[in-house]
Amino acid sequence: MLIQISSEYDLSHNIWLRDHCRCPSCYHPKTKQRLLNTFAISPKIRPISVEATNEGLQILWPLEHSSDPSHPEHSSSSSSSESAHDSHAALYPWKWLRMNSYAPPLHQTHSESITYQEEIAGPGKTLWGSGIAAHPPSVGYEEVMKDDRGVWNWLEKISQYGFSFVDNVPPTPEATEELIRRIAFIRETHYGGFWDFTSDLSHGDTAYTDLALGAHTDTTYFTDPAGLQLFHLLSHEASTDGAAPSGGASLLVDGFLAAKVLKDVHPEAYDVLSTVRISTHSAGDENTFVSPLLKAGYPILQHDFDPAAAAAAPISDLDAQLQTHTASSSHAPPHSHGKLVMVRYNNDDRSVLSLPESLVEPFYSALNKWHSILTSSEGEYWQQLTPGRCLIFDNHRVLHGRSAFVGQRRLCGGYVSGDDYRSRLEVLKKRYGGSVGSGSGSVSGRVGEKEGPLPRSVWDEGL
Ligand SMILES: C[N+](C)(C)CCCC[C@H](N)C(=O)O
Numbered sequence: 507m508l509i510q511i512s513s514e515y516d517l518s519h520n521i522w523l524r525d526h527c528r529c530p531s532c533y534h535p536k537t538k539q540r541l542l543n544t545f546a547i548s549p550k551i552r553p554i555s556v557e558a559t560n561e562g563l564q565i566l567w568p569l570e571h572s573s574d575p576s577h578p579e580h581s582s583s584s585s586s587s588e589s590a591h592d593s594h595a596a597l598y599p600w601k602w603l604r605m606n607s608y609a610p611p612l613h614q615t616h617s618e619s620i621t622y623q624e625e626i627a628g629p630g631k632t633l634w635g636s637g638i639a640a641h642p643p644s645v646g647y648e649e650v651m652k653d654d655r656g657v658w659n660w661l662e663k664i665s666q667y668g669f670s671f672v673d674n675v676p677p678t679p680e681a682t683e684e685l686i687r688r689i690a691f692i693r694e695t696h697y698g699g700f701w702d703f704t705s706d707l708s709h710g711d712t713a714y715t716d717l718a719l720g721a722h723t724d725t726t727y728f729t730d731p732a733g734l735q736l737f738h739l740l741s742h743e744a745s746t747d748g749a750a751p752s753g754g755a756s757l758l759v760d761g762f763l764a765a766k767v768l769k770d771v772h773p774e775a776y777d778v779l780s781t782v783r784i785s786t787h788s789a790g791d792e793n794t795f796v797s798p799l800l801k802a803g804y805p806i807l808q809h810d811f812d813p814a815a816a817a818a819a820p821i822s823d824l825d826a827q828l829q830t831h832t833a834s835s836s837h838a839p840p841h842s843h844g845k846l847v848m849v850r851y852n853n854d855d856r857s858v859l860s861l862p863e864s865l866v867e868p869f870y871s872a873l874n875k876w877h878s879i880l881t882s883s884e885g886e887y888w889q890q891l892t893p894g895r896c897l898i899f900d901n902h903r904v905l906h907g908r909s910a911f912v913g914q915r916r917l918c919g920g921y922v923s924g925d926d927y928r929s930r931l932e933v934l935k936k937r938y939g940g941s942v943g944s945g946s947g948s949v950s951g952r953v954g955e956k957e958g959p960l961p962r963s964v965w966d967e968g969l
Pocket residue numbers: 697701703711712713722723724725726727852855
């Protein structure tokens with residue numbers, strides 16, 4: 507069907523339009539799940555009538571009778587959308603049609619106003635180097651515990667910078683766990699849920715030693731690496747033989763900035779780390795052997811494929827070379843990467859490198875360039891954690907590490923899944939994203955004021 511949306515035309519398939527009717531009998535108004543039996547729609551369905559109204563495109567469809575009684579297209583009583591003439595009325599808001607048009611796409615996948623620095627990870631990201639030490643993002647414990655507006659402000663900082671400190675946290679595991687749960691439930695792993703650990707090798711991982719750990723992201727061996735990670739240093743005291751406590755400084759590196767530098771300075775290395783898949787494992791506990799679902803693993807730099815970027819990006823000669831390799835495996839499309847959404851890097855946990863001969867040297871060359879950037883003084887942000895100051899970071903963006911240490915050092919914290927973090931941020935952004943009392947249904951978030959979720963429309967973006 508050819509639809510004129512403002513000055514542009516969109517050619518949508520009738521079956522696609524019918525399948526996306528969101529009247530209460532086709533789409534559950536509360537659960538936002540499809541009730542319509544997609545498979546009862548005739549591939550040749552055509553509208554009975556089409557009308558452009560102020561609200562949107564009004565279409566009268568012929569009533570298709572469900573062939574699947576267990577999933578009726580309509581309840582036995584006639585639905586509000588059926589007309590007396592055995593047809594089905596559907597209304598498609600203009601904004602929704604424009605946002606979801608595909609022939610051609612009419613919705614900008616990214617705004618032109620993205621700054622040069624933001625382009626690699628999308629708008630709203632502030633990339634940083636060692637200079638962040640002058641004014642690192644932080645929030646107050648009381649603010650986060652008081653109400654959801656405080657949690658929103660905290661998550662906005664994590665979203666923008668990839669990390670945030672929380673100051674004045676009672677130096678106890680209980681208060682720390684309660685703080686994490688202000689975001690979402692804790693993600694359980696083979697390390698447990700909420701961890702309270704020292705260098706006692708209670709788990710088969712070098713984190714449970716006093717060794718130095720280079721910049722890395724955690725759980726690269728999970729199909730879905732942990733999203734947020736929070737640390738709270740509870741104590742660092744003399745060792746049992748009396749040696750004074752020393753070392754144990756914490757390192758942060760903005761993986762998105764490092765990726766930007768690699769892309770700018772060594773684009774061929776960026777292509778390699780964005781397409782060559784490597785596998786990692788966690789095999790230090792005899793009761794676990796964790797490796798990702800895709801046996802070939804994942805690239806160190808993982809992207810969200812962006813059609814607009816694909817259309818704009820030239821095919822590099824390495825891509826052409828990779829094309830042969832990628833033809834038989836599910837690499838990212840060789841000619842484009844899209845938006846960087848995850849840095850998945852822990853060189854210590856990397857399993858045997860299983861690559862075609864032609865990729866071994868390019869991989870090690872790219873890996874060394876990546877390592878040089880990660881370990882540059884301009885990129886490393888070192889600081890000493892102290893009791894009362896929690897550090898939380900996006901494990902999909904920010905790499906962390908620590909210097910070797912002497913003494914009894916006790917750290918507690920936990921993981922939150924990336925999906926649960928983004929869900930919490932999305933809901934709070936919708937609730938508080940406007941100005942205070944903006945009248946757009948946003949709740950002021952003042953203490954004592956009832957804070958409830960805003961109504962979600964069946965036409966909301968992303969559904
Ligand atoms: C659970 N706790 C954070 C204490 C230790 C996690 C160890 C993670 C491992 N080194 C990795 O890079 O995946």
